[in-house]
Amino acid sequence: DAKTTQPPSMDCAEGRAANLPCNHSTISGNEYVYWYRQIHSQGPQYIIHGLKNNETNEMASLIITEDRKSSTLILPHATLRDTAVYYCIVRPNTGFQKLVFGTGTRLLVSP
């Protein structure tokens, strides 16, 4: 039972920023927000994770609201290869906790 809510699908024009929202209103203080994506016919791929501060890496930026009840994954300049299903996952940072994948957001990047 995933503890996140994501829109089932989104569209984005190539070269534009893709902003993927995620609601996690029941998140606990010790839970991280993780983002993975799955390109068609491939295994899921880690993108980024964060606790409460905004994070950025070479793939994306993660913006977490101050109350931590929602977050947004930003792909600054989407390309056709970013077409994938994007999963938002919350997970405690104490001990080992397995990832629980929900249904994710299917992002379609078009020319």
Add this chain to the structure above:
Amino acid sequence: DAGVIQSPRHEVTEMGQEVTLRCKPISGHDYLFWYRQTMMRGLELLIYFNNNVPIDDSGMPEDRFSAKMPNASFSTLKIQPSEPRDSAVYFCASSSSGGIWGSTDTQYFGPGTRLTVL
């Protein structure tokens, strides 16, 4: 780094036959996971190992499924006997608990094995 390696990439078999899926995790990783993905149920965790020891097999659907990890560089998932409803993509993933944030490790997935049971 070669990443997580799975074999075979595709497997077609007949109902009742034994199927063995194989996985080589990333060297140095101490966690190994087996997932199954179907259109109906999405991505499900079947079992995971820590230091070659099975920790949680609550996701294994039934006794026809078994998994082993004889050493740190090899794991198998076996289905005996196979049934058409076992048709799915099976993913293996590995991770390391040695990060500076402790358990905030990330999982690295293999390319998957697409199993078709006729």
